Amino acid sequence: MKKITPEELKRADGRDGRPVHVCVGGKVYDLTESPLWSGGDHMNRHNAGEDLSESIKDAPHDPSVLEYYDQIGVLDTVSGESGDNKVTSESGATAGVDTGGKPTTNGDAREQPEQPPRSKAPRTPAILKPLLRLHPHPVSVHFPIALTIVAALLVIAGRIFPSMAADLHTAARIDLVLAALFTLPAIGTGFFSHYYDYGNSWTSTFKIKLILSAIFLPILMITLIVLFIGGDGATMAPWLKVFFTTLVCLLAVNVMALGYFGGRITFPGGRRKSGV
Ligand code: HEM
Ligand code: HEM
Numbered sequence: 001m002k003k004i005t006p007e008e009l010k011r012a013d014g015r016d017g018r019p020v021h022v023c024v025g026g027k028v029y030d031l032t033e034s035p036l037w038s039g040g041d042h043m044n045r046h047n048a049g050e051d052l053s054e055s056i057k058d059a060p061h062d063p064s065v066l067e068y069y070d071q072i073g074v075l076d077t078v079s080g081e082s083g084d085n086k087v088t089s090e091s092g093a094t095a096g097v098d099t100g101g102k103p104t105t106n107g108d109a110r111e112q113p114e115q116p117p118r119s120k121a122p123r124t125p126a127i128l129k130p131l132l133r134l135h136p137h138p139v140s141v142h143f144p145i146a147l148t149i150v151a152a153l154l155v156i157a158g159r160i161f162p163s164m165a166a167d168l169h170t171a172a173r174i175d176l177v178l179a180a181l182f183t184l185p186a187i188g189t190g191f192f193s194h195y196y197d198y199g200n201s202w203t204s205t206f207k208i209k210l211i212l213s214a215i216f217l218p219i220l221m222i223t224l225i226v227l228f229i230g231g232d233g234a235t236m237a238p239w240l241k242v243f244f245t246t247l248v249c250l251l252a253v254n255v256m257a258l259g260y261f262g263g264r265i266t267f268p269g270g271r272r273k274s275g276v
Helices: 006-011 035-040 063-068 126-133 136-160 162-196 204-229 238-266
Strands: 021-024 027-030 071-075
Touching: 126 162, 136 162, 136 238, 162 204, 162 238, 204 238
Parallel strands: none
Antiparallel strands: 021 027, 027 071
16 A cells, blocks of 8 residues: 655645545545545535544544545554554554445455445536535525514514504514515525535435424415414414414424524534434
């Protein structure tokens, strides 16, 4: 297995057309072909040309994703160590970070070689790259989040101050119509960013966000129907008022949960073995 010095690794930073190499657990991988490492940058957080043995422990995916790409060598340091992870054999087998890889030598020549797993990450068309750099989803989500929470506050205020119920109801109505209008681009850009920036990978957080969005939309529709046909804040039947208040509060909780799980994607913390 070819030995690669830290200086050689550093040069393979993916910038200006240079190759994209990273080191994990003493093994050096060529990620040049990965759409998720284009230009040497991964998720706006990690740079190529570095030893990422520690960083990958905090990644929302298994180190086995490295198996999509070829190991091109082992990191050759003076002490024979890479971070905490010693290179234990010439074949590049390592301790410390388990990349989930198959053993490179198992002594059984009769075994059929397995097909290596391949990345399923879609390649971003050049025309869409400037759009993705604007982070359309984080930009658009704040509108439905704020508007839905404000709508819930207006409706609750209408229940606490009955004399102002009619005015607060009208304000909540305008607010919820705007929330509905802004929800569509928020969900659309979510799918867009998930597909291109996150490799279309349906990890647990994305599944939760999908379910929450699927619940959010019908509740929003029912709330709007009640708002428009149920009368104003003063004339609405008491049972309908309770039903309506519950719906709006559910929407607010739902949108906060969507934001919470969204934040776990953009600011992952702690150590998870798999699943964003
Ligand atoms: C907290 C930081 C990180 C985040 C949020 C992140 C996120 C992601 C996501 C969402 C994917 C696509 C889904 C998947 O294949 O499971 C991915 C793929 C990948 N990640 Fe990370 N990652 C992080 C850190 C790292 C680190 C430190 C490495 C070290 C080399 C790494 C290497 C890879 C590779 C090789 C792929 C597969 C790329 C492809 O399919 O072309 N990631 N990452
Ligand atoms: C109304 C529905 C939704 C709301 C309110 C919402 C909210 C959020 C929030 C607050 C963030 C964190 C943004 C930040 O850190 O600034 C986020 C991130 C994210 N959400 Fe959503 N989300 C929604 C629906 C979806 C859907 C349906 C998907 C598709 C599966 C999705 C995919 C994502 C992705 C990929 C990120 C990371 C964005 C990035 O790194 O640029 N979201 N979401």
